Amino acid sequence: MINNKEELDSYERAFERHKSRYDLTPDELHNARKHGFYPRSYLIYDFKKWGMAQFLAERDFHKLDFRERGLSPATIDKRNLPLLLQNNAHYLPSLNIAIDKGRVQYIIENGSYQEGDFDLEELLQSYLKKYAKLIVKPISLCGGRGIFTIANTISEDTIKRIEKEGNAIINNVLINEEYAYRINPSSLNTIRVIFFKTKKGVLKPISMVHRFGSTANTCVDNTSAGGVVAGVDIETGGLKHAYTLERKRNDLDTHPLTREKINGLIIPDWSSKKRAIDDLLQEINYLEYGGLDVAFTTEGFKIIEINKKPDFQGIQHLAPALINEEFVEFLRLRGFQKPNAIQPEKE
Template identity: 30%
Template sequence: MATVAEYLLPRPYERWAVLAGDELTEPAPPVPAAKRRWLYRHGFRARAAHLYDFETYGPEEYLSDAQRYVGAYYLNGAWRDAIDNKLLCHLLLAEFDEHRPSVYGLLRGSRLHPIDEETVPTPDGGPGGRLLGRTAGPASSIPDGADWVLERLDRERLVCKRFRGGSGKQVLILASEGGGYTINGEPCTEDELRGRLDGLDEYLVTEYVRQASYAAAVYPGSVNTMRVLTMYDEEAGEAFVPIATHRFGTRRSGALDNFSQGGLSVGVDRETGRLSRGIQYLPPERPEEFERHPDTGEAITGRTVPGWAAIKADLLAIADRLSYIPYIGWDVVVTAEGDFSIIEANNNTSALIQVHEPLLREKRTRRFYERHGVL
């Protein structure tokens, strides 16, 4: 119903339908009716009762779900589609190639349409063409997707993900292990893998990014990413970071690190890169806090992201360069001290990022949202 409403209702009412649809269909915590009514009056979904510290902070210090779903969604104007489209975003970041994983191609109609041409040879051994413009050679020269992927898996892991979408939904991590194959860590046969690949459409095939040792030590079963939010301050003429978190996978989240699927969300001190406690939340259960990883026992609280100052400086330089897109949620993998890869960028960021601290406590952040009509 929410999807239909997005097409039928005028802006911004369709976003209210999406908010209502998510609240009605996603797992919700048991919240008393009076508390739920209070939350709804202030623009929050029921889950906020468990995630936000309303005893310490007032509701006005949090970016509400209504403000996030409606106002913040439109903040980037026409550029929101370019940011949320993973292929267009990859091309938009061409200037910063050292921070981009390779995108080998687009799976469509069982074929792999090359994008980063130097990486995808055609069946006759010649160079692959680019997606933009005409692909070199006849249609028959475009590689068979399953054949190309299986051949490539002999050399490296691969990631398949829809060119749109978020929250780790429909992400496949493919590997060749012990003479067989795995999809998101689950064993499968070659025929099963081929069947899965043949069923994919509009999926990007990308490089699998290797994380730095500190992140692998905490949890090696997933690539553990950071979500860093940047805002462009037009008055000061510079970008800034209002909030950052680190995510770590768990046995419950499988091969992915997403908070919505059972991963840990960890607060990051924006000045020092020091990690705080981890929080895991799968409603209707209550959130749990961890100073050590619940599966590996490795310390989380007190660790520091290696080279955080350099990472933040480089991200801010990119955000300054893209100042016409003032609001970006970056998903990055730290690959070495002071170095990182941008897995994707997001037009919006989940309000759940505030589980560690309210976004609107700082005047600069509040002014940004006010200037753009979100508050």
């Protein structure tokens, strides 16, 4: 276990940053800090049902020793994912343009790799004619920040914006298949799959959440950008406990804009979708823990990105992590020192 002052201070700094963002009482903030949780976790986790001891606290999570080995560090940079999956290009958007210091680093289109001295404006204009709409994702930002789309034509300001950002990945805009598009058509609505490696070397999901953009003018579905998040029952594909998080948690049954049903919706053809997720996990078996963002689109099943240390609340949205004995063992081998979790009573 990493047990130095720097790691503990990172929790304290994050707590101080977050504590004024949410409407919590002084007692609630005191309890959150005492037990090592972030303020937002106090709004998300069902402590009343499960008790605090069943949940893995962020302060404990910060101390764990996640090993950096093999290809794992390469996934930090979104531009590396198309290279890692080039031989499985069906998982990728059709178009992948890597931008390095404002210039085209490489292009992978339908699995075909290109390099060259490209004129960025001419290149993007030609791809706009082919794909109608492109999306630019900065490498240095997270939580959906800085992402923007390009449609119709390329302006001088657009090129300057890309060059100023420096490092980015540009894709064709993907469209969700019907069930997710109906809930919110303005964004690509993704499923975040939190996974870990079992002692047998198999990547296994511990939790999944489905995210949806919440407004008509957003192209992102991130919770930090006001998006809707719903837990996914891994066995049935049912959506549960949808909410948005602002100063308070706002529980929802339907989407706030389209009024389409979220809670209780069963994702169509879930058994084949779950199988596709499991197959993809084995393709990235060089990782041991992370968050996989995937989408079911009109072009098929696509991977959007891999997060090496994903937003921790997604793991425990529906249930605490410490009731999963395999995950507890995974944590123990990385320095976790609490006893095995107690199994919950059946409802």
